[in-house]
Amino acid sequence: MAPTSETLTAERILEATEEVLRRHGPAKATVVDVARVLGVSHGSVYRHFRTxxxxxxxxxxxxxDRTTAALSGVVTEDADPETRLRDWLAALFAAKRRKAGDDPELFATYQVLTVENGEAVSAHLADLTGQLARIIEDGVDADVFTAPDPEATARAVFHATGRFHDPGYAAAWQRHDIQTEFEAVVDLLVRGLRG
Structure with missing residues (x-):
């Protein structure tokens, strides 16, 4: 194992872990593999991540968190709430399609990991529905949307569009008519929110 000249950080370990997961898959990837990529002992990795x-x-x-961060800019963009809602849903769909299409091996790996890590997934879903709730609440405040409970409405919108962001539907995202179907669902939801 060659000594590394760079300081070992949690971020470097996560980058190496992603590389190892891509190469070996979640069933075969080990902490020793991660340490080998970094040129350190596995004990060094365990100092940052205890298990x-x-x-x-x-x-x-x-x-x-990459998806959540990318979408946060849409929440605060200077546009009317309907445009922001449409942009946010489109950005979520595009991000998921990109992840599934650009790196299918890593996407498959993360499908396994998200099943293992329910707490991280729950926090992610709460962040996403929180972003949606903010957009919907802004729409209510601007008298554009009717939603007595913006948080419940955000959860409903999120679930109604699940086919376009839930990884379980990834195979359908490559169909030629999927964009048309997405736009039809978003139009229906926006009409409903206008009351």
Whole structure:
């Protein structure tokens, strides 16, 4: 094992873990493999992440947080609530399609990891529905949307569009008519929110 000249950080470990997961898959990836990529002992990895499960949860959270961060800009963009809602749903769908299409091996790996890491997934879903609730609440405040409970409405919108962001539907995202179906669902939801 060659010594590394860079300081070992949690971020470097997560990057290496992602590389190892891509190469070996979740069933065969080990902390020793991660350490080997980094040129350190596996004990050095364990100083940052006390167990393999904690490391896998952290890499899962990092992956999910990328989507949340990308969508947060849509929540605060200077546009009317309807445009922001449409943009947010489109950005979520595009991000999920990109992840599934650009790196299918890693996407499959993360499907396994998200099942293992329910707490990280729950936090991610809460963040996403919180972003939606903010947009819907802004729409209510602007008298554009009718929603007596913006949080419940956000959860309903999220569930209604699940086919376009739930990884279980990833195979359908490559169909030629999926964009038309997505737009039809979003139009229906927006009409409903206008009351």
């Amino acid at each position: 393999k499960a904690v490391l896998r949860e952290a890499v899962t959270k990092r992956w999910l």
